[in-house]
Amino acid sequence: MHKNSHDPQLLQKAMNDLDLLKQLWLSMNDLHPIGDDSPSGAHPLYVLENERATQRNRCHDLLSRLQDALTEIARSTRQISSPQVLPTDQSLSHPTELRVLTERLEYIEEKNRRLTAELNEMLHSHSWRLTKPIRLTITAVRRSLRIARAIASPGQHGKQARNALARSLYHRLPAPVHFKRLLRQAYKRLLFRHAYSGYEGWIRQNDTLSREDVAAIQEQIATWASPPTISVIMPTYNSPEQYLRKAIESVRKQIYPYWELCIADDASTQSTMHQILNEYAEADPRIKVIHRAQNGHISASSNDALSLATGQYVALLDHDDELPIHALYWLAAEIISHPEVELLYSDEDKINEKGKRSDPYFKPDWNPELLLGQNYISHLGCYKRSRVVELEGFREGFEGCQDWDLVLRFTDNLDPQKIRHIPAVLYHWRMLANSTASDLSAKPYVTSAAIKTLSETLERRSEQFTLNDTCNGAFYVPSFKVRGTPLVSIIIPTRNGLQDLKLCLDSLQRTDYSHYEILIIDNQSDDPDTIAYLAALRERPGYQVLSYPYPFDYAAMHNWAVPQAHGEFLCLLNNDTEVFTSSWLDEMLGEAQRPGVGAVGAKLLYPNGSIQHAGVILGMGGIADHAHKSYPGDAYGHYGRASLVQNFSAVTAACMVIRKSLWEEMGGMSPELAVAYNDVDLCLHLVEAGYRNVWVPQAVLYHHESKTRGADIAPAKMMRFAIEHAYMQWRWGRVLQNDPAYNPNQALDYENFTLAATPRVQRPWRDDPLKIDVPYGLPLYAPVPLSLVRGGAIKGSFPVPYGIKGTLNRFLILMGNYSGTSNGILVCTLEDHHGQSGTFEADLTDSADNAFLTLGLTQGKISLNGQERLTFHFQTENATRPMALFAYPLVDPWSHQISGHEACALRIILLVT
Numbered sequence: 078m079h080k081n082s083h084d085p086q087l088l089q090k091a092m093n094d095l096d097l098l099k100q101l102w103l104s105m106n107d108l109h110p111i112g113d114d115s116p117s118g119a120h121p122l123y124v125l126e127n128e129r130a131t132q133r134n135r136c137h138d139l140l141s142r143l144q145d146a147l148t149e150i151a152r153s154t155r156q157i158s159s160p161q162v163l164p165t166d167q168s169l170s171h172p173t174e175l176r177v178l179t180e181r182l183e184y185i186e187e188k189n190r191r192l193t194a195e196l197n198e199m200l201h202s203h204s205w206r207l208t209k210p211i212r213l214t215i216t217a218v219r220r221s222l223r224i225a226r227a228i229a230s231p232g233q234h235g236k237q238a239r240n241a242l243a244r245s246l247y248h249r250l251p252a253p254v255h256f257k258r259l260l261r262q263a264y265k266r267l268l269f270r271h272a273y274s275g276y277e278g279w280i281r282q283n284d285t286l287s288r289e290d291v292a293a294i295q296e297q298i299a300t301w302a303s304p305p306t307i308s309v310i311m312p313t314y315n316s317p318e319q320y321l322r323k324a325i326e327s328v329r330k331q332i333y334p335y336w337e338l339c340i341a342d343d344a345s346t347q348s349t350m351h352q353i354l355n356e357y358a359e360a361d362p363r364i365k366v367i368h369r370a371q372n373g374h375i376s377a378s379s380n381d382a383l384s385l386a387t388g389q390y391v392a393l394l395d396h397d398d399e400l401p402i403h404a405l406y407w408l409a410a411e412i413i414s415h416p417e418v419e420l421l422y423s424d425e426d427k428i429n430e431k432g433k434r435s436d437p438y439f440k441p442d443w444n445p446e447l448l449l450g451q452n453y454i455s456h457l458g459c460y461k462r463s464r465v466v467e468l469e470g471f472r473e474g475f476e477g478c479q480d481w482d483l484v485l486r487f488t489d490n491l492d493p494q495k496i497r498h499i500p501a502v503l504y505h506w507r508m509l510a511n512s513t514a515s516d517l518s519a520k521p522y523v524t525s526a527a528i529k530t531l532s533e534t535l536e537r538r539s540e541q542f543t544l545n546d547t548c549n550g551a552f553y554v555p556s557f558k559v560r561g562t563p564l565v566s567i568i569i570p571t572r573n574g575l576q577d578l579k580l581c582l583d584s585l586q587r588t589d590y591s592h593y594e595i596l597i598i599d600n601q602s603d604d605p606d607t608i609a610y611l612a613a614l615r616e617r618p619g620y621q622v623l624s625y626p627y628p629f630d631y632a633a634m635h636n637w638a639v640p641q642a643h644g645e646f647l648c649l650l651n652n653d654t655e656v657f658t659s660s661w662l663d664e665m666l667g668e669a670q671r672p673g674v675g676a677v678g679a680k681l682l683y684p685n686g687s688i689q690h691a692g693v694i695l696g697m698g699g700i701a702d703h704a705h706k707s708y709p710g711d712a713y714g715h716y717g718r719a720s721l722v723q724n725f726s727a728v729t730a731a732c733m734v735i736r737k738s739l740w741e742e743m744g745g746m747s748p749e750l751a752v753a754y755n756d757v758d759l760c761l762h763l764v765e766a767g768y769r770n771v772w773v774p775q776a777v778l779y780h781h782e783s784k785t786r787g788a789d790i791a792p793a794k795m796m797r798f799a800i801e802h803a804y805m806q807w808r809w810g811r812v813l814q815n816d817p818a819y820n821p822n823q824a825l826d827y828e829n830f831t832l833a834a835t836p837r838v839q840r841p842w843r844d845d846p847l848k849i850d851v852p853y854g855l856p857l858y859a860p861v862p863l864s865l866v867r868g869g870a871i872k873g874s875f876p877v878p879y880g881i882k883g884t885l886n887r888f889l890i891l892m893g894n895y896s897g898t899s900n901g902i903l904v905c906t907l908e909d910h911h912g913q914s915g916t917f918e919a920d921l922t923d924s925a926d927n928a929f930l931t932l933g934l935t936q937g938k939i940s941l942n943g944q945e946r947l948t949f950h951f952q953t954e955n956a957t958r959p960m961a962l963f964a965y966p967l968v969d970p971w972s973h974q975i976s977g978h979e980a981c982a983l984r985i986i987l988l989v990t
Contacts, residue, residue, distance in 0.1 A: 276426075276435060279832050283822075284502060286403060293842040294332050294406055304335045305412050307405050308386035308462065312378035313396040314343040318353060320397035320507055325357050325364070327399040333406035338364045341382035344372040376471040376479045383462075383470050390421075392459040393480060397507040399428060400457065404503040408459050410841040411497050419461035419495040420487060422454045423503035424822070434505060438716055439830070442498040442817035445488070446771050447723035449531060451552045451716070452481035456504035460487060477523035478530045485534045500821050500838050524550055531555065540671075547720045548713045554722055556660075556775060557667035562592045565666060565734070566644030570598040570625075570634055571652040575607040577781060582614075584656035590663045596621045596642055598634050632746035632755040639740055647740055649756075651731040653781040657682065661776035665734040668722070668771050675768030676735045676760050678728020679776035686710045689780045691718075692725035692772040693757060695816035696825045699856055700805045701727060701757045706828040710777075715830035725772050725818045726764055730756030732778055739763065753801045761809055796968065799854035803971035803982070806852040810878030814848055846887065846988035851875045853982040854967035862893050862961035863978055865903075865953060871962055873975035874948040875985060877941060883989040885939040888917065889929040891984035893961040899924050901956025905932055907939055907947045915939040921953070921960060929986065941989060949973075949983075 199205060286294075298304065309328055313321065328338050338361075342350055351368060358366045365385040369378060383391065392408065394400065408421055426437040440453050447453055458480065468486050475482040488496070528544065531553055535542045541558040567585070571578050578597075585595070599611055599622055614620045623641060625634045639647060646669060648662070658664075661679060669677045681690035691705040691714070705712065705719040713720050733756065743762045746755040760770045806813070814837055815821060821837035823830050839845040852875070865871055885907075892903075899921040908914040915937035919930050939947070951962060964973070964981035973982045 275832065276437060277433075280434060283836050290842060291332060291402075294403060297410070297842050298333060298406065301409075301413060304333075305390060305409055306388035307333075307336045307408060307459065308388035308391045309336060309338045309394050309405075310379060310382045310386065310391050311338060311340045311394045311396055312343060312375050312382055313340060313345065313350065313354070314372070314375075314378070315345045315347045316350065316396040317509075318349060320509070321350075321353060323399055324394060324396055327401075328394070328405075329361060329364075330402050331400065331405045332402050333409050335409070336363060336405050337386065337388060339382045339385035340364065340366045341378040341380075341385070342366070342368050343374065343378035344369045374473070374476045376473045376476055379479065380470040383465065386462055389462060390459050391462045391465060392457060394457075395507070397509065398456070399505040399507070401503060401505070404457060407499055407501060407503060407841065408457075411499055414841070415497055417495055418497045419464055419491065420454075420484070421459040421497045421499060423457045423499040423501055424820070425456040425504040425506055426502050427508050428505035429508045434502075437502055437822075437832075439500065439502075439820035439822045440498065441724075441819060443493050443496045444724045444818065445493075445769065447718075447721060448485065448488070449534070449553070449555050450547075450721035450723070452478070452484065453716070454484045455480065456506055458484065475526050475530055478526040481527070482530045482534075485530065489537070500836075501840075527553065548717045552717045552721055554720070554775060556664055557671060559590065559663055559667045560670055563646055563666070563670075564644040565590070565593040565646045565648050565662065566596055566639075566642035566737070567593050567648040567650050568596045568598065568635065568638055568642065569650050569652050570600060570631065571602065571607075572600040572629070573602045573604040573607045574652055575604060575610055577653040578607070579610070580655055580781075581650070581652050584654075587656050587659045588662050589659045590666060593648070593662070594619050594621065594643060596623060596638055598623050598625050598638050600625045600629055600634060601627075630751040632748060632750055636745040636748075639737065639745060642737065645737060647735050647737050649730040649733045649735075651780065651782075654681070654732055655779040655781065657777040657779055658775065661732075661778060662734075664773050664776040665732075668773055669734045669736060673767070673769050674771055675739060675763030675766075676728055676733050676770045678725070678770070678772045679732040679778055680710075680772075680774045681729070681731060681778055681780040682710045683707075684779055684781055688712070688719065689782065690729045690731065691774070692723070692818070693727035693729060693760070694819050694825075694828075695726050695757075695809070696813040696819075697828065698825070700754055700802060700813065702828060703729070704828055704830075708829070718830075720774055722771065722773055722775075723818070724769050725760075726770065726812070726816050727757040727760035728770055728772055730759070731780055731782075732776070739768065742766070747804075749804045750801050751797070753798060754805050758805065758808070761812070795855065795858070796966070799858065799965070799967055800971065803852040803854045803967055806850050806854075806878065807876055807971065808879050810849045810852070811847070811880055813850070844990055846990045847883070849878050849881060849987045849989060851878065851983070851985040851987060852967075852971045853965045853984050854971065855965065858965050860891065860963035860965050860984065861978075861981060863964050863975070863981075863983075864959055864961050865951060866959040867953060867956055869952070871951040871975060872949065873973040873983075874946045875973045875983065876946050876971060877944045878987075880943075881941045881987070881989060882943075883941055885915070885941055885987055885989055886934045887931055887988040889931055889986040889988065891963040892924060892928070892930045893963060894921070894924060894926050895959050895961070899956065899958050899960045901958075902954045903930065903932065903960070904952055904954055906950045909939070909944045909947055911944075913937075913939060921956065924960075927963070929984075931988075941987075 311324065316324075325338065325340075328336065338357075340354055340358075342354055345351070354366045354368075358364045367381050367385060369381060379393075390408070390412065392405070404423070407423070411421055412418055422440070424437065424439050426434050428434050438453075441447065444453065460483075464487060465483070468483070470483070471479040472482055524546075531544055535544075535555060540555075541560065543556045543558070545554050545556065546552065547554050569578070569581065582595070597611065597614065597620070602608055602611065611622045615622045621641065623638055625637065627633070635649065646666060648665070665677045665679060668674060678690070678692065680688070683689045686709065688703075688705050688708045688710055690703045691708075692703070693701050694704050695701050697704075704725070705714045708714060708719055743759060743766070745759075747758050750758055763770060814825075822833055824833040837848065839847065863871055890905075892899075901921050903919045903921055905917045906914060907917065916935050917932035918935045919932040921930075924930050953960065962983055964975070964978060964983050966980060967973075967982040968980050971982060972980055975981065975983075
């Protein structure tokens, strides 16, 4: 045996050579053909590529083999050079093995040298030198494109890229410091134009009324027999004249005329205040003014303004803020559509001294847990006046949080069906130097008032709690104390995965709450070490190891295990989690004990500390995905929502606490969802039954799930995933695009609460339809074109999403055309099992390839009211060219039963009004 055969320096040299080869190989890949086609001899680059193709492929193969061999040698070398890990009688007892390893290492080193020589020869060849300028140009272009994309991208990443570029330009600019400072604002306007124009552009596209919109609103108002009167409450005190006038004028400019503005001036010392307010009162009889003789602060003045009100509803407006012209109309339209409503609120944004809008807060629907952390109702809030009067209005001593105190008392025991959220910006909050819109510290008394407000609320509701602030004191996180010591059954499924399981179980020992049992579902483990470990666990008190001898089925194994649990509460826990905060179970259990709470979820972090789970948002990525995913673990998130206790439609079962009785009431997990979305489906059943799912950010665990785990593309598993997608599209299609914990003005393509390019808002004056997917399975599949030729037809039936009620006047279908154009008319007849039918048509002349086509009802009627399926018959009329309808692979019961294409589904979106 050669002394140096296993020398660590020699091995390190081999690894260094391998790194060099990797770099050379990657540099070769910088050269790509130019153009869409590659005919032989068409371009010099293709000639060069053809000459080098064989060498490059051989290099790639050798490189892969070298990597595997060196890894094996390194592992063997470490074992041999570390006698402490081997029994003493084996440390020098394998000379044959050592000789084989030595020969293999020498062989690989020889290949390494030969491959290096081949690459050197290639690098010094004439073709390589000839193409160097092209390679450098392509590399520079790619780098420039990456930088440009980063700078232009929306969200936090684009902002960081623009910041970095601005700093680089600022420091490198060869100019005097004072001159650079003068240019700084110009640089900001130039480099951050995308950031500034993002919301401005969105406003122009989605939040600007046209003349037609205004006319439609006025026409609708004229049809209302009993329009409600809305009393706008405004307390004032030494208001800046400019902004006071803007606030009053914003009410006077309302399209909706049935309002009154009730102003109470709190003994202002500015002499102009009395004059300005009286001027408006004389100009418009709908404006009422009371001048207080003594300053009493905002609660007292708000109550005086309230005393002037005669409307059925009161809306709150600060003396320097503004309402858009359709704000009161939208409130009235919602009241007329839902006459039982007692509380309405809208989204809001901020407006600066120059009238520029920014920082929109697009809010969720009714979210009682979030309201205990922040007053997200705030602006624009509209209340049933009779209930406000019963509550005696605003309470003195709560100044700074008087409206938060009001809404918390107002919603005590209030039926959630009487609370309506309008997903539109109907309030512009002025940013001034002394306003909390700019800085919370502008009014330091707000903090103490907030603590008083929350403490009294929770005490009034007989809660046992502690209160902590978050987001630098801007918001609050209540923790609810566990009542008694109920037994919690922690259920952990596993198959092998010994190291993950041990880490999980060891970390559970750090849990503060001690009254729990552990049930491990062993799903056919065959690793000897895991089997031995599980056998040892069976002997420990507080452990059960349940052998599940069937193929993996997450829903079925939990439905089988839960009846064997003894706890009053269940905790579903993945075997690849690790406890981080010792109070995690106290936090989750305390929340789960509260009346009306269904499932409780935790904050899960990736091993690098970034967020993996902070609540589940429906429709994101198709069916559902996690909010704030990949944000830093301590990030506040969108308006603090990554740091606040709140309601979500669903939380992940990777760590979920739920009452066992609720699990049994829901019937456990749906058998249709063996692998994916079973936790989401369970949570949605809880919401449907009237329970609230809660996410608790104080309960933190690591989830050692790979952030870069690739999708399983085995055909059988892909089809199973498609079936589970189709089930969710059928069962929950009506809410997938309208998650009440999210906002239809926010995108479903990203986890960062960014603006939606096309909001999913239903505007009352436009009668916008609700968009609902017909089950089609997995969008990752490549759709198949089904040809529709002259005289031909495509017939079948599709399942109607569960619980859909309304009228179907239009629908969308994904289509394609041949030779770039189609002509004629596409006609579709829909019919249900009761004989109800409708004919829908669309002109194909201007249709686009691989795009959705809208078909409108021309004859008959289709009312959706619980039908299981609708039959369809597609054909063309007056068409001289064929077209195609795209279909996705999908099997029964969700396929569209098309003759000759039984295992597929058309891509159809219903537009329901």
